[in-house]
Amino acid sequence: PFGCHCQGWVRSFRPQKQNLFLHVNDGSSLKSLQVIAPAAMNDPLLGFGCAVEVRGILKKSPHSKQPVELEAEQIWVIGECNPVDFPFKIKERHSLEYIRQFLHLRCRTNAFSSLLRIRSEATAAVHSYFKNNGFLLVHTPTITSNDCEGAGELFQVEPPGTTFANEGSFFSVPVYLTVSGQLHLEVMSGAFPRVYTFGPTFRAENSQSRRHLAEFFMVEAEISFTESIEDLTKVWKSAFALTLLISWMELFHVRCPITYTEAIDILKRSSETFTFPTDWGCDLMTEHEKFLVKHCGNIPVFVTDYPHDLKPFYARDNQDHPKHTAAAVDLLVPGVGELSGGSLREERLDLLRSRLGECGLEDTYSWYLDLRRFGSVPHGGFGLGFERYLQCILGVDNIKDVIPFPRFSHSCLL
Amino acid sequence: PFGCHCQGWVRSFRPQKQNLFLHVNDGSSLKSLQVIAPAAMNDPLLGFGCAVEVRGILKKSPHSKQPVELEAEQIWVIGECNPVDFPFKIKERHSLEYIRQFLHLRCRTNAFSSLLRIRSEATAAVHSYFKNNGFLLVHTPTITSNDCEGAGELFQVEPPGTTFANEGSFFSVPVYLTVSGQLHLEVMSGAFPRVYTFGPTFRAENSQSRRHLAEFFMVEAEISFTESIEDLTKVWKSAFALTLLISWMELFHVRCPITYTEAIDILKRSSETFTFPTDWGCDLMTEHEKFLVKHCGNIPVFVTDYPHDLKPFYARDNQDHPKHTAAAVDLLVPGVGELSGGSLREERLDLLRSRLGECGLEDTYSWYLDLRRFGSVPHGGFGLGFERYLQCILGVDNIKDVIPFPRFSHSCLL
Numbered sequence: 001p002f003g004c005h006c007q008g009w010v011r012s013f014r015p016q017k018q019n020l021f022l023h024v025n026d027g028s029s030l031k032s033l034q035v036i037a038p039a040a041m042n043d044p045l046l047g048f049g050c051a052v053e054v055r056g057i058l059k060k061s062p063h064s065k066q067p068v069e070l071e072a073e074q075i076w077v078i079g080e081c082n083p084v085d086f087p088f089k090i091k092e093r094h095s096l097e098y099i100r101q102f103l104h105l106r107c108r109t110n111a112f113s114s115l116l117r118i119r120s121e122a123t124a125a126v127h128s129y130f131k132n133n134g135f136l137l138v139h140t141p142t143i144t145s146n147d148c149e150g151a152g153e154l155f156q157v158e159p160p161g162t163t164f165a166n167e168g169s170f171f172s173v174p175v176y177l178t179v180s181g182q183l184h185l186e187v188m189s190g191a192f193p194r195v196y197t198f199g200p201t202f203r204a205e206n207s208q209s210r211r212h213l214a215e216f217f218m219v220e221a222e223i224s225f226t227e228s229i230e231d232l233t234k235v236w237k238s239a240f241a242l243t244l245l246i247s248w249m250e251l252f253h254v255r256c257p258i259t260y261t262e263a264i265d266i267l268k269r270s271s272e273t274f275t276f277p278t279d280w281g282c283d284l285m286t287e288h289e290k291f292l293v294k295h296c297g298n299i300p301v302f303v304t305d306y307p308h309d310l311k312p313f314y315a316r317d318n319q320d321h322p323k324h325t326a327a328a329v330d331l332l333v334p335g336v337g338e339l340s341g342g343s344l345r346e347e348r349l350d351l352l353r354s355r356l357g358e359c360g361l362e363d364t365y366s367w368y369l370d371l372r373r374f375g376s377v378p379h380g381g382f383g384l385g386f387e388r389y390l391q392c393i394l395g396v397d398n399i400k401d402v403i404p405f406p407r408f409s410h411s412c413l414l
Numbered sequence: 415p416f417g418c419h420c421q422g423w424v425r426s427f428r429p430q431k432q433n434l435f436l437h438v439n440d441g442s443s444l445k446s447l448q449v450i451a452p453a454a455m456n457d458p459l460l461g462f463g464c465a466v467e468v469r470g471i472l473k474k475s476p477h478s479k480q481p482v483e484l485e486a487e488q489i490w491v492i493g494e495c496n497p498v499d500f501p502f503k504i505k506e507r508h509s510l511e512y513i514r515q516f517l518h519l520r521c522r523t524n525a526f527s528s529l530l531r532i533r534s535e536a537t538a539a540v541h542s543y544f545k546n547n548g549f550l551l552v553h554t555p556t557i558t559s560n561d562c563e564g565a566g567e568l569f570q571v572e573p574p575g576t577t578f579a580n581e582g583s584f585f586s587v588p589v590y591l592t593v594s595g596q597l598h599l600e601v602m603s604g605a606f607p608r609v610y611t612f613g614p615t616f617r618a619e620n621s622q623s624r625r626h627l628a629e630f631f632m633v634e635a636e637i638s639f640t641e642s643i644e645d646l647t648k649v650w651k652s653a654f655a656l657t658l659l660i661s662w663m664e665l666f667h668v669r670c671p672i673t674y675t676e677a678i679d680i681l682k683r684s685s686e687t688f689t690f691p692t693d694w695g696c697d698l699m700t701e702h703e704k705f706l707v708k709h710c711g712n713i714p715v716f717v718t719d720y721p722h723d724l725k726p727f728y729a730r731d732n733q734d735h736p737k738h739t740a741a742a743v744d745l746l747v748p749g750v751g752e753l754s755g756g757s758l759r760e761e762r763l764d765l766l767r768s769r770l771g772e773c774g775l776e777d778t779y780s781w782y783l784d785l786r787r788f789g790s791v792p793h794g795g796f797g798l799g800f801e802r803y804l805q806c807i808l809g810v811d812n813i814k815d816v817i818p819f820p821r822f823s824h825s826c827l828l
Contacts, residue, residue, distance in 0.1 A: 007639045009605065009789050027550070027606035051789040053639075078639075079761070079790035086788050104781040105788065107605040116602070120551040127541060136441070137534040141819040142556060142591075142614045143569075143629050145826045153573075155557075155584075157591065159618040160570040170569075170618055170628070171826040177556075177571065184819060184828065188530070191423065191521040192441035199613060200556045204573040204584055214584070215557050225421045225467075225492075347493070367518045367828060374500050374519065375423050375465040376493035405555040405598060412559045412585040414598065414781060 004058040004070055006033060007078075009108065010050050012090065015042055024052060024070075030114050034061065037072035048090035049081030049108065096401045103405060103413050115402060119390065126198055126219055126386075129239055135194040135221060140181030142200060145173050153203045154179065155214075177202035180383060183314075183368060185222040186345060189379045190371055196221040198386070206409045210398045211336070213387060215407040222381035229304050229327055232342060232380045233257060236331070240340075240384070257302035260284075261323060263292055270295070280323065281307050284330075289337040300333045313355045313365075316344035316380070329382070336392050342382025347372060418472040418484055420447060421492075423522065424464050426504065429456055438466060438484075444528050448475065451486035462504035463495030463522065510815045517819060517827050529816060533804060540612055540633055540800075543653055549608040549635060554595030556614065559587050567617045568593065569628075591616035594797060597728075597782060599636040600759060603793045604785055610635040612800070620823045624812045625750070627801060629821040636795035643718050643741055646756060646794045647671060650745070654754075654798070671716035674698075675737060677706055684709070694737065695721050698744075703751040714747045727769045727779075730758035730794070743796070750806050756796025761786060 008026035015021075018039055023032035035054050046052070056072040063069075087102050088094060088109060099106040106112040130137065143157055155177040159170050181197040188195040201218040221239065226232055258266075267278040267288055276285040284292075284303070293301055305325040308317060315326035328343035346352045349372040356362045356369065390402040400406040405414055422440035429435075432453055437446035449468050460466070470486040477483075501516050502508060502523060513520040520526040544551070557571055569591040573584050595611040602609040615632040635653065640646055672680075681692040681702055690699040698706075698717070707715055719739040722731060729740035742757035760766045763786040770776045770783070804816040814820040819828055 007607065007791075025605075028548070049789050051791045078792070079786070079788075081788040104601045104784055105604070107602050108789070113605050116550060116552065116606075119553070123551055123553075124541065124545055127538065131538055134442070136530060137537055138530065138818055139533070139537075139614075139631060141629060141821060141828075143616075143821050143826060144819075144828065146828060155571050156574040157569050157571055160568065160588070170620075170823060171821070172824045173826060174574070175821075175826045187518045187828070188521050188818075190519070191439075191527050192530075193421070200553075202557075206584075215555060217553060370518060372493070374493075374495045375463050375522070377421075377465045378492070404552055404602075405558075407555060407557050407585070407589075409584060410586045412557060412587060412589045414555075414558065414560060414601070 001057050001059040003055075005053070005055050006035075006070060007053050008033070008051070010046070010048055010052055010081075011110070013046065013048050015039065020046075020072075022046075022052070022054075022072075022075075024054060025113075027113065029117070030110060031066075034066050034069040035072050035075075036069055037075055041072060041075055043075070043077055045077040045080040046075065047081060047083055049083070049086050049088065050077055051079035051081075052076060053078055096396075096398065100398075100400060100406075107404075112401075115394075115396075116404065118394065119402065119404075122386075122390065123198070130194075130196045130221065133194070133235075133239075135196045136188070136192045138181075138185060138188050138195050138197050140178065140184040140197040140199065140220075142178055143171075143175050144178045144184075145171070145175050146183055147176060147179070153205050155202050155204050179203060180218065181220050182222070182381060182383065185220060185381060186314075186368070186371060186379070189222045189224045189377070189381075190375055193224045194221070208408060208410075210400075211388065211391075213399055213403065213406055213408055214412075216399075216403070217386035218383050219386055219389075220381060220383040222379060224377045224379045226344065226380045227378045229257065229329055229344065229380075232344065232382065233302050233329065236340070236342065236382050240331075240389075257304045257329065258292075258296070259305045260303055260307065260325065261305065263288075263303050266292065266295055281309070283310055286337045289330075289332045293332050293334050293337070298334050300331060300339075302329050302331055304329045306330075311343065313352070313359055313361065314343070314345050314368075316346045317351055317355075327380070331382075333392055335395075336388055339388055339392060340382055340384040342380065344378065344380035347376045347378045349373060349376065415471050415473045417469075419467070419469050420449075420484060421467050422447070422465070424460070424462055424466055424495075425524070427460065427462050429453065434460075434486075436460075436466070436468075436489075438468060439527075441527065443531070444524060445480075448480050448483040449486050449489075450483055451489055455486060455489055457489070457491055459491040459494040460489065461495060461497055463497070463500050463502065464491055465493035465495075466490060467492055510810075510812065514812075514814060514820075521818075526815075529808075529810075530818065532808065533816065533818075536800075536804060537612070544608075544610045544635065547608070547649075547653075549610045550602070550606045552595075552599060552602050552609050552611050554592065554598040554611040554613065554634075556592055557585075557589050558592045558598075559585070559589050560597055561590060561593075567619050569616050569618050593617060594632070595634050596636070596795060596797065599634060599795060600728075600782070600785060600793070603636045603638045603791070603795075604789055607638045608635070622823060624814075625802065625805075627813055627817065627820055627822055628826075630813075630817070631800035632797050633800055633803075634795060634797040636793060638791045638793040640758065640794045641792045643671065643743055643758065643794075646758065646796065647716050647743060650754070650756065650796050654745075654803075671718045671743065672706075672710070673719045674717055674721065674739065675719065677702075677717050680706060680709055695723070697724055700751045703744075703746045707746050707748050707751070712748050714745060714753075716743050716745055718743045720744075725757065727766070727773055727775065728757070728759050728782075730760045731765055731769075741794070745796075747806055749809075750802055753802055753806060754796055754798040756794065758792070758794035761790045761792045763787060763790065 008024040012023040022035040025032040061069040331340040422438040426437040436449040439446040475483040745754040
């Protein structure tokens with residue numbers, strides 16, 4: 001037994017005839033410290049949710065439920081908590097949907113504080129994997145004048161009251177929130193063999209789904225001197241396996257890649273009725289992806305070599321025929337479908353130039369062509385949505401419950 | 415001597431009568447590997463800036479300049495580099511201003527690749543300091559409906575073509591790029607004793623100065639159960655000292671705080687002529703900050719207890735008089751001036767409510783008042799501009815040279 005001073009929040013409160021029993025949580029783990037105090041120490045302000053400071057003697061507990069308990073000599077209520085107004089009630093098990101209504105208070109629940117601890121540890125695990133494997137961290141920009149995917153769903157940025165005209169605007173050009181740090185990482189692939197980035201990414205997707213956010217975190221890596229899909233998926237697999245906090249053994253047994261063409265064959269031969277077409281050249285939809293994962297034994301599957309015309313200008317041309325494909329890969333996982341995507345990048349100046357020419361983008365991406373003009377190397381990379389990854393390893397149904405402050409269409413609280 | 419295979423970029427090239435001498439850099443450090451090849455291996459495509467693969471025998475070098483060198487048996491040029499078009503020239507020492515014009519290529523210079531390595535290591539050091547000291551990493555949002563500083567200089571966000579009217583907009587409310595994660599960290603201070611965030615932050619400041627960016631990184635920390643400025647500056651000092659990569663001994667000897675009132679006395683008693691007034695109640699300007707740092711012996715100085723009216727609503731009221739101050743602190747450093755700022759936060763519900771009421775913000779910040787309604791604890795925190803910190807420890811004059819892709823008024827390249 002020794003003297004102890006503890007600070008935290010009351011997670012349970014049982015006043016009994018002779019003694020008060022409190023559980024005080026200091027945020028360091030799900031477990032709280034049991035505090036016992038003589039009934040005379042009761043205080044009308046003492047109760048569920050309030051902040052306390054306790055001084056006393058830490059002793060071996062007579063009960064098997066906890067190894068130690070704190071015999072209080074003094075209890076101070078630092079911050080009270082009115083049980084009528086406080087939206088979380090003692091002993092009630094609130095649903096994730098319910099606590100999500102109170103973004104500013106939900107970290108005080110057991111469920112969400114645990115999630116935040118896991119998210120913090122998972123972030124550290126990502127950084128430590130890449131650092132230990134020779135990757136340089138690059139802070140790719142949030143505001144960009146690129147439009148990486150060549151698609152819509154962008155957010156534009158300006159000081160309020162400014163018109164989005166080219167002239168007179170803050171940056172003199174229209175600027176957007178980044179949808180991917182890939183092109184900026186590729187800049188670095190001309191001097192560093194392994195680079196990565198980990199930060200917020202944005203899509204103005206008008207979706208309320210359980211899998212979409214307007215602001216989400218993405219881990220992206222780019223590897224130079226890489227000439228094959230196999231080289232790429234090797235790093236990819238180990239990055240995801242080693243950063244796992246929860247043993248998700250299937251990932252270690254991740255299936256050898258199947259090609260898009262094989263995938264189409266599997267879909268065509270199946271007796272399943274699909275809503276979307278399964279002809280060669282059509283994009284794989286969520287229904288197809290889920291079927292493929294199930295077909296392969298409900299384990300993560302890499303699908304490679306998609307039709308060239310489905311992929312963006314930077315995907316490396318396989319120069320095959322009659323079926324013209326690109327060296328692009330998606331990682332499909334049980335429950336979620338597409339978790340992660342990547343490709344070898346077109347490092348050959350002439351091929352890239354003619355592709356950009358076809359899209360009318362040669363001038364816009366002249367800087368990107370420069371990367372191939374000067375000391376170009378074969379390279380490739382992949383990106384992973386961090387929230388979907390957390391959903392996946394934790395089995396959390398709604399993506400809004402794995403990020404501290406979710407942003408989605410018609411919602412940006414705080 | 416043993417067989418060796420290396421990949422990288424040619425940083426110097428000297429063809430001599432019998433031998434070729436190359437320096438090949440693989441991005442892992444400033445040092446390159448010296449490669450020696452018989453003159454017969456010369457290739458018109460081999461030259462400064464090109465990407466190569468070399469196979470050969472690694473041997474102890476006869477010269478003292480390098481411990482080992484690679485005797486090439488074969489050299490492949492992976493990506494050529496036309497010396498006429500390439501903006502960097504062999505043997506020329508280009509200025510940081512010059513290389514800054516080529517944001518997509520400057521990582522191929524010795525100066526900027528070194529900066530990127532240091533930035534990556536400094537980021538890891540920040541994370542490891544906070545992790546090792548019990549801080550939880552919180553991903554505070556980039557898009558927010560708050561306006562933390564209550565001031566202008568915000569960027570607004572919307573899909574292109576949307577009007578910024580409240581109704582019909584993407585989020586249903588006007589949203590901005592974050593200027594600080596502080597209020598979101600304070601949410602977490604109600605369940606975790608130590609939290610921090612490290613990510614991009616934004617100011618629509620119309621400045622082309624050597625010290626301002628529109629997008630910059632900020633480290634912010636928030637500590638619960640903290641009742642004094644001294645508790646706060648203790649963590650602050652050790653965070654900054656321990657994350658230093660370059661020994662900057664002065665920081666260890668950081669001066670005991672001086673109060674704002676003492677600072678004003680020093681300024682008033684000095685013989686210096688200032689452009690801005692030095693009356694009690696006036697904000698300290700850069701000229702004042704620089705003078706104070708010099709006056710204290712050119713070492714970092716904490717200035718505490720600023721006039722209450724100069725500080726935002728969340729700064730803790732010292733309730734002193736006749737001079738009414740708040741428990742706010744700035745860290746001033748040589749060369750840069752203000753590097754970092756922080757405060758104790760007003761944790762007392764009644765005082766915070768009346769302050770918000772005076773500003774007409776009681777409704778807007780009712781969620782923030784909730785944090786004080788339920789289990790409020792005394793807490794405080796600080797924020798540090800990461801780029802200014804790098805400028806400071808590395809002696810880099812222009813802030814645009816310590817970030818991969820600088821964004822400032824009239825410039826958002828790539």
